Structure formats: C-alpha cells, structure tokens
Amino acid sequence: MSELLTALAIGAAFGFALERAGLGDPNKLSGQFYLRDFTVFKVMMTAIVTAMLGLFWLGRLGVVPLGALYVPETFLLPQAVGGLIFGAGFVLCGLCPGTSCVAAASGRIDGLAVVIGLFAGIVAAGVAFPLYAEFYNATPLGVLTLPRLTGLPYGAAVAAITLMALAAFAIIDRFARER
Amino acid sequence: MRPYAAPYLAGIGLGCVLIACFVLTGQGLGASGAFAEAASAVAPVANPWFEAYRNDGPPQTAWIVWEVAGIVLGGAISAWLAGRFRFQVARGPSLAVTPRLFAALIGGAVMGLGAVLARGCTSGQALSGGALLSTSSWVFMLAAFAGGFAAAPLVRRLWS
Numbered sequence: 001m002s003e004l005l006t007a008l009a010i011g012a013a014f015g016f017a018l019e020r021a022g023l024g025d026p027n028k029l030s031g032q033f034y035l036r037d038f039t040v041f042k043v044m045m046t047a048i049v050t051a052m053l054g055l056f057w058l059g060r061l062g063v064v065p066l067g068a069l070y071v072p073e074t075f076l077l078p079q080a081v082g083g084l085i086f087g088a089g090f091v092l093c094g095l096c097p098g099t100s101c102v103a104a105a106s107g108r109i110d111g112l113a114v115v116i117g118l119f120a121g122i123v124a125a126g127v128a129f130p131l132y133a134e135f136y137n138a139t140p141l142g143v144l145t146l147p148r149l150t151g152l153p154y155g156a157a158v159a160a161i162t163l164m165a166l167a168a169f170a171i172i173d174r175f176a177r178e179r
Numbered sequence: 180m181r182p183y184a185a186p187y188l189a190g191i192g193l194g195c196v197l198i199a200c201f202v203l204t205g206q207g208l209g210a211s212g213a214f215a216e217a218a219s220a221v222a223p224v225a226n227p228w229f230e231a232y233r234n235d236g237p238p239q240t241a242w243i244v245w246e247v248a249g250i251v252l253g254g255a256i257s258a259w260l261a262g263r264f265r266f267q268v269a270r271g272p273s274l275a276v277t278p279r280l281f282a283a284l285i286g287g288a289v290m291g292l293g294a295v296l297a298r299g300c301t302s303g304q305a306l307s308g309g310a311l312l313s314t315s316s317w318v319f320m321l322a323a324f325a326g327g328f329a330a331a332p333l334v335r336r337l338w339s
Binding site for chain 2: 006073081087093095121
C-alpha cells in the first residue's frame with residue numbers, strides 16, 4: 001500500500017512540474033514543431049540532463065546502485081518506427097500521454113479527448129498485436145546504453161550529452177525568435 | 180492567472196522528481212504504461228501483449244496507474260494554485276471546437292500505437308530511459324521529433 005502511495009506522491013510531483021512548465025497547453029507543445037516555442041525541448045532536455053548528472057554522481061558516490069535501476073530494452077527498428085508514429089500523433093493532438101493528463105486535469109476538454117483517443121489507440125494496438133508481433137520483437141539489442149554502444153566511458157558520455165545540451169540551449173536562446 | 184515557470188527552472192524541478200523516483204523505486208516515471216494496464220483489463224482478447232500486463236495483476240494495484248492518478252492530481256493542484264484551472268477547449272487560433280476534438284481523438288490514438296511499438300512514451304522512454312542513456316530512449320526521442328517535424332507542415336491549419 002505504501003508503495004502505491006509513493007507512486008501517487010511521485011506522480012503528483014511530476015504532474016505539478018509539468019503544469020508549472022506550461023506543458024498542459026497544447027498550443028505551447030505544438031509550437032515546438034513550428035519552431036515558435038522551445039519549451040518542450042528546453043524542459044525535456046534540462047530534466048534529462050539534471051537527472052542524468054544526478055544519477056551519475058549518486059552512483060559514483062555509492063549512494064544509488066545504478067545497476068539496479070530499470071533501463072528499457074532496445075528494439076531498434078520498432079522503437080524508431082514507433083517514435084515516428086508517436087511524433088506524428090503528438091503534433092496532431094498537441095499533447096503527449098503524460099501532458100494530456102495534465103491538460104485534462106487543468107480543465108481542458110481537448111486534453112480529455114486525447115486521453116480517450118490514446119486509450120482507444122492502445123486498446124486497438126493491443127488487439128491487433130498478433131498482426132505485427134514479429135516486427136514488435138525485431139532487432140532486439142537487449143539493455144544497451146549509449147556508453148556500451150559507443151565504447152565511451154559512462155562519465156565521458158554524460159559530459160558529452162551535457163555539453164551538447166548546453167550548446168543547443170545557447171543556440172536556441174541566441175537565434176530563436178520565440179513568439 | 181500566474182505566468183508559467185521558466186523552462187530551465189521547470190526542467191531542473193522535473194529532473195529532481197525523476198531522480199527521486201529512481202532513488203525511491205528503482206524505476207523511472209511513466210504515463211502510457213497506465214493506459215496499457217487499463218487496456219489489458221478491459222480488452223476481451225488474450226494475446227502475449229495483453230498477458231504481459233495482466234501478469235502484473237489488476238490495474239488498481241499497478242504502480243504506474245497510481246503514478247498517473249498522481250499526475251492528474253498534481254496537475255490539477257498546480258493549475259488551481261496558479262489560477263489556471265479553466266474549462267475550455269484549447270486549440271489553434273483559427274480552429275473550431277469540433278475539428279479540434281476530432282484531431283485530439285485521432286492524434287491520441289495514433290500516439291497510442293506509436294507508444295505500443297516503442298515500448299513507452301515521452302515519460303518512460305524519452306525522459307526516464309534517456310537519463311540513464313538507454314539507446315532505445317535516444318532513438319525514440321530522435322524519431323519522435325523527426326515524426327513531429329515531418330507531420331507539422333501537413334497539419335499547420337490546426338495550430339496557426
């Protein structure tokens with residue numbers, strides 16, 4: 001039970017942060033794909049870099065056993081195709097699964113429509129699963145991190161991604177004309 | 180109505196929530212997984228994809244379902260505290276209500292298929308796996324942005 005209350009509390013903090021960032025607003029999210037609002041990229045990248053650095057140092061200091069943390073398995077082809085389809089759906093509805101919940105929770109009826117569509121789509125994809133089961137399991141690479149893929153040490157990969165993110169932020173803040 | 184937080188500040192906050200989630204539970208955040216749990220509970224079909232979720236037990240005892248209930252709760256509290264809670268159909272400046280709701284339903288469904296194929300969404304795959312440098316996550320993120328940018332000119336009417 002306490003495990004489920006922890007889940008509720010963590011989810012609440014997650015939803016709170018998303019709403020604070022303005023990510024319950026589909027005009028803000030879709031604006032990313034027309035290069036007039038970079039909130040999605042900035043918030044996502046900052047969160048990833050923050051968590052990446054935090055977990056790296058917690059692991060290095062021996063506070064968190066990184067090997068015990070859940071890393072999703074890589075299935076290269078279905079994940080690339082799934083990502084393309086996901087992105088197209090994202091710009092069509094202006095929200096992603098987590099942010100559609102925030103949109104609905106802040107009174108947006110369109111957010112509720114995305115939640116309903118998402119649920120229907122997942123039911124349909126689940127029912128149709130035997131039709132594409134082979135593709136779903138194609139190109140399995142197991143748990144594959146970028147350091148293992150590239151041969152870079154973990155710390156070097158973390159540093160490289162941090163520097164790339166900072167460079168991207170600098171370029172966006174210098175050149176992008178946000179409206 | 181208060182303005183939204185600065186993106187970098189909100190991102191650091193979100194990153195800290197993600198760290199806390201990993202430290203407390205050993206796993207990252209998620210969203211589409213809760214929909215998959217609910218789908219597996221109602222779909223009158225047996226196949227390996229549904230069974231994988233059914234093996235976790237009923238959705239009301241699934242971690243991710245409670246976490247997503249939390250997202251709704253936290254989103255509502257934040258919006259309410261900031262005076263941003265308002266019943267509305269948010270949409271592009273030149274779009275009517277009906278086509279907006281239609282695009283929301285269809286877009287949501289398309290995204291659902293994508294999340295099933297990718298084994299996660301922007302929360303579980305991109306954010307959580309991304310922070311642990313999973314190749315799956317970075318491939319998904321690049322592909323999702325590519326798909327979004329490729330589709331955007333086709334649906335410009337929705338958002339401008």
